[in-house]
Amino acid sequence: AIDPKFEENRDVAEQHEDHRVWGPVDEPEQLGIHGTHVAVDFDICIADGACLEDCPVDVFEWTDTPDHPESEIKADPAREEQCIDCMLCVDVCPVDAIDVDPG
Ligand code: SF4
Ligand code: F3S
Ligand code: ZN
Structure with a gap:
């Protein structure tokens, strides 16, 4: 599971679009955690898609991650600032x- 203390245990490696990526990042095998308020551990995501289907405010979008061992697409928290903390x-x-940290 994603480490809920990732902000303490990891460093920001890069930006992706408008959100942070918490490392370590070593592409294509190791991709880190995308987002901060809505955080998705890309190294755990298997592209199930339930988050994209169920989020009421459309926070996620697919991003391509070719050659990652778990899945070749990931749920990217592209609009994390729209999150209403429903926890779905x-x-x-x-x-x-996924980790969502209200407040
Ligand atoms: Fe969407 Fe935020 Fe609810 Fe997750 S907690 S489903 S990102 S609104
Ligand atoms: Fe989970 Fe969404 Fe990935 S439901 S496995 S974070 S596509
Ligand atoms: Zn991203």
Whole structure:
């Protein structure tokens, strides 16, 4: 599962679009955690898609991650600032790849 203390345990490696990526990043095998308020551990995500289907405010979009061992697409928290903290994505992800930190 995603480390809920990732902000303490990891460093920001880069930006992707408008959000942070928490490292380590070593492409294509190791991709880190995308987002901060809505954080998706790309190294855990298996592209189940429940988060994209269920988020009421459309926070996620697919991004291509060719040659990653778990899946070749990932749920990117592209609009994390729109999150209303309903926690649905956290509940539905089958591999606990998502952390949402209200407040
Ligand atoms: Fe969307 Fe709710 Fe998850 Fe926020 S907590 S990203 S609003 S499903
Ligand atoms: Fe990935 Fe979990 Fe969403 S596996 S696509 S973060 S439901
Ligand atoms: Zn991203």
